Amino acid sequence: MATRVRVSAKVNGEAVEFLCDPRQSLLECLRDILNLTGTKEGCNDGNCGACSVLLNGRLVNSCLVLGAEIEGQEVTTVEGLAKSGELHPLQQAFLDNAAVQCGYCTPGMLMASKALLDRNPDPTEEEIRFWLAGNLCRCTGYDKIVRAVKDAATRVRQQDLTAEGSET
Ligand code: FES
Ligand code: FES
Numbered sequence: 001m002a003t004r005v006r007v008s009a010k011v012n013g014e015a016v017e018f019l020c021d022p023r024q025s026l027l028e029c030l031r032d033i034l035n036l037t038g039t040k041e042g043c044n045d046g047n048c049g050a051c052s053v054l055l056n057g058r059l060v061n062s063c064l065v066l067g068a069e070i071e072g073q074e075v076t077t078v079e080g081l082a083k084s085g086e087l088h089p090l091q092q093a094f095l096d097n098a099a100v101q102c103g104y105c106t107p108g109m110l111m112a113s114k115a116l117l118d119r120n121p122d123p124t125e126e127e128i129r130f131w132l133a134g135n136l137c138r139c140t141g142y143d144k145i146v147r148a149v150k151d152a153a154t155r156v157r158q159q160d161l162t163a164e165g166s167e168t
Helices: 026-033 089-096 106-119 125-134 143-167
Strands: 005-011 014-020 052-055 058-061 074-076
């Protein structure tokens, strides 16, 4: 049996420490060691986007990252989106626009969309489709997902304006 490695990192804002096999993927570590099962396994080879998470704010397929590689890094999973019991605007917009059917792709879609809105708060439809090209959905036909991301972008911008207003 391979020697296990100790990993210290921050996941969803919390310090975590765990032991893993050096060959275990971040996806396996999240799901099987940290019990963060929101992140889904689809293809396990970098093609479907179901396992998308943010690593230091950058969108990655967690099936292609080793758990040991997150030593000292910050990971955000779908469990880290809601704050103080309130859904993230993206989660609410996905619900309101019926952008979820079986839901298997949804955590990955949400994380990819979050990475997009963090970089581009007002994306065009084309930009959304381009950005989400690495996330596959078998159910929705994508239109509702694109609408939901557009809607969420408006909500996030409004939230930011309100927050700015209350600071002045
Ligand atoms: S499970 Fe990672 S990209 Fe499909
Ligand atoms: S909602 Fe079923 S795969 Fe996307």
